[in-house]
Amino acid sequence: MATHQSLYKYIWQHSRRDQLVILVIAVAAQPFYFLTLTLPKLIINGPITGPQNGTAFTTEGATENFLRLVIGLPDWLGGQWTILQGFALERMPYLVALSFAFLALVGFNGFLKYLINTMKGRLGERLLRRLRYDLIDRVLRFPPSHLRKAKQAEIASMVKDEVEPLGGFSGDAVVWPVFLAGQGLTALIFILVQNFWLGLIAAVVILSQAIVIPRLRKPILQLGKQRQLQARELAGRVGEIVDGGPDIRVHGTSNWERADMVRRLGKIFDIRFELYQRKYFVKSLNNFMAQMTPFIFYLVGGYFLIVDRSLDVGQLVAVIVAYKDLPGPIKELIDWDLQRQDVEIKFNQVMDQFHPEGMTLPEPQGDAAAPMPFTTAVELKNVTALDDAGFTLLDDIDLTLPLNQTVAVVGPAGCGKEALGQLFARQVTLKNGTVKAGETDVLSLPEASTGRTIGYAGPDGYFFPLTVKENLLYGLKLAPRSGATAERRFREANRAGNPVFDADADWLDYDALGTRDPKAILDRMIDMLSMVELENDIYQFGLQSRIDPKQNEAAAGRIVEARLALHKRLSAPEYTNLVERFDPAAYNRNASIAENILFGASIDPLLQPHNLPVLPHFRRVAAEERLDKHLVAMGLSIAETMLELFRDFSPDHPFFDEFSFIPASELPAYQQIMKRSKMAELSYEDRSRLSVLPLRYVEARHRLGLITPEIRERLLAVRRTFAETLPADLAARISFYQEDKYAASASIQDNILLGRVSYGIAHAQERVNVLVREILDQLDVRDLIIEEGLAYNVGSAGKRLTTAQRQKLGLARALVKDPQVLVVNGALANLDDQQKTAIVERVLAHRKGKATLWVLTKNDLASRFDRVLHFDHGKLTSDQAQVAIREAAQ
Secondary structure: OOOOOOHHHHHHHHHHHHHHHHHHHHHHHHHHHHHHHHHHHHHHHHHHOHHHHOOOOOOOOOOEEEOOEEEOOOHHHOOOEEEEOOEEEOHHHHHHHHHHHHHHHHHHHHHHHHHHHHHHHHHHHHHHHHHHHHHHHHHHOOOHHHHHHOOHHHHHHHHHHHOHHHHHHHOOOOHHHHHHHHHHHHHHHHHHHHOHHHHHHHHHHHHHHHHHHHHHHHHHHHHHHHHHHHHHHHHHHHHHHHHOHHHHHHHOOHHHHHHHHHHHHHHHHHHHHHHHHHHHHHHHHHHHHHHHHHHHHHHHHHHHHHHHOOOOHHHHHHHHHHHHOOHHHHHHHHHHHHHHHHHHHHHHHHHHHOOOOOOOOOHHHOOOOOOOOOOOOEEEEEEEEEOOOOOEEEEEEEEEEOOOOEEEEEOOOOOOHHHHHHHHOOOOEEEEEEEEEOOEEHHHOOHHHHHHHEEEEOOOOOOOOOEHHHHHOHHHEEEEEEOOOOHHHHHHHHHOOOOOOOOOOEEEOHHHHOOOOHHHHHHHHHHHHHHOOOHHHHHHHHHHOOOOOOOOHHHHHHHHHHHHHHHHHHOOHHHOOOEEEOOOOOOOOOOEHHHHHHOEEOOOHHHOHHHHHHOHHHHHHHHHOOOHHHHHHHHHHHHHHHHHHHOOOOOOOHHHHHOOOOOHHHHHHHHHHHHHHOOOOOOHHHHHHHHHHHHOOEHHHHOOOOOOHHHHHHHHHHHHHHHHOOOHHHHOOOEEOOOOOOOOOOOHHHHHHOEEEOOOOOOHHHHHHHHHHHHHHHOOOHHHHHHHHOOOEOOHHHOOOOHHHHHHHHHHHHHHOOOOEEEEEOOOOOOOHHHHHHHHHHHHHHOOOOEEEEEOOOHHHHHHOOEEEEEEOOEEEEEEEHHHHHHHHO
């Protein structure tokens, strides 16, 4: 683990200019604070009690000089030096003048505090921003071995939460102790000037607090450190549970995970409880010591006032007022010291985690807007690479890769072929040797340069929770091409030590794409998706997506146009009855009862089938049309049938997902409802649960004979009444089906069909899909659908995609930027042989005359490459061109 700067060195290095500015203001504020303490004494001893004490205004019409400024100097320097003579005021005007002067000084001191705190806050946030960026930058420079060991949740917790206190402390690191010590010292000096013994008492109490309280707080700091470590580990374990959720369920270990969480939470509880006990004991002791001093002042001050007469009332009041302001700064100073130690511990703990050995130097991460293409073949000389445990992956490899050759790498699993591909992606540790193109050290180039020159696709590429398009073009976001950061953002980023990159600028590398035309870029993406056989998946994503007709009126119009064309084709004899269209006057046997009643689409949870029975408007309409009792009766019939059919199936049987109206987990609840229905009146909750079942019922699919002519007429009546009496707020949430209008809440596919594919007709879905595709191609709408599919969000780590889809998308992402060297490292491992062969042939045809290094999982595809490398036990055992192989075979 590498060493790092201390907390104070880090703060001072990056904020000393601002710290000094605030420090000057803090020091300059102290004289004004001293005047604020002095004025109450002048007011009391002057216009208020002066005539009685004989100290001022002893005669009628007497005056005192207001704002008289005098500097007392030794006699040998000339004695007193009057700077300002002031203004002669009588008693009442003098009282008013002093009072308003006191108010002005209080306000000015408040303004100075506001100014200091604002500047401290800005300094702290700026330094926190710098530190967080530094940590994130270090994550991006972690060696591959450390990245594989690091826990995402722990790293995120440290960057987000654990360094948060530094933002508040960094502004206080230098200025605040000076400011607080200055305030405390000013108040103490003022008390000493009034009475030496009272000042000495205050100094002793303060010194006791400064010695005792920090000692008692040391165990608190250690407990805080333990709490932080336990909380970090908890975050890591929660992240593991989220990532490993499927395996936890498969192995049935959820109770073990719960037990582990209980143990960890209990440990954190014990630490926090002990911490609270100690913290509040110290706080109580500190408050007691602070409140004990006024008691001594009253006792001893009263003695000096009554017996010794060396103290007057004004001085005693001024001392008490001054001490009232003294515990605050002292307490805050003690708290500051506690905070300093706490932040220092957290800073050291965090920085220790972000200084692993082997971290990439900052220089290769810089901006490289201009790519550095290779001009000669890439040569590997004496290359030896190790894994995380120190075992050899590549053993003394010498290899030359021309820039116009396709190369296959074959060998048994674990033979080192995978490490060759990972070497170009900087995913393995290079122990010895070099990788050069001419005089250029490939592995030392800036990432922005190698990211443009080398394309890499592995078996487990990561995908961000963005759209397919954003993930596909992710490899082209190497440097901002246009856009200007706002001046203030530019300045703040620069002062916080952040690179001045504008995330809102256009980052796409149009040179790599070969065009700036959006249509040409879309065509390029479609070509790459077709090459890896992912186009049809994206097309299906597009069909399931939704368009907002208000924002994209033209696209919605094209979909309606496709709908009309489809319906025209469906009227042909060969397509009769393939799709049952939504007719306002007819019941659709291929749609559910809920769909027939709504006769529209909605994404509002309140208008989903499982919530309709509790929707007041639906209940009212169903009761008026006397459908409610029929729904309960149908629900009882469906529940009885489902219980009879599925009682002997295990809960994880696939039939539950395909045929059952009732989830396996809810079967016992419906069994109880069936028993209650035979003995007593059903409750409102039971009737609602039963009513949900028929709302999912599709007559043509489930064929239970529940839709009689009478029920059909009642459902159509409910549809009409439901729509006619629908409240405006609910009406705005439903897109009703209309022949000539786009339904915003329905998918593109549902909008094109405006009906349901008929059940019971062989291959009906496939025939309709082919017909829809033909019509979209004829109307030139297919690209629009794919463009919508490209807006599909792939989810965290691409989990909304299948493994095969992720691997295809990873290869397409490497292909779309047309790299000078393409490295494919087992990227198609989860595809069947037919797909692998087709994709390899298409990619090689596309990459003809360009460098391509393909690590194959099956050797039978090697014959399609110009050259074949054989690896075994980390060594290159054979390097033959295909011509030589063919000649040998002949």
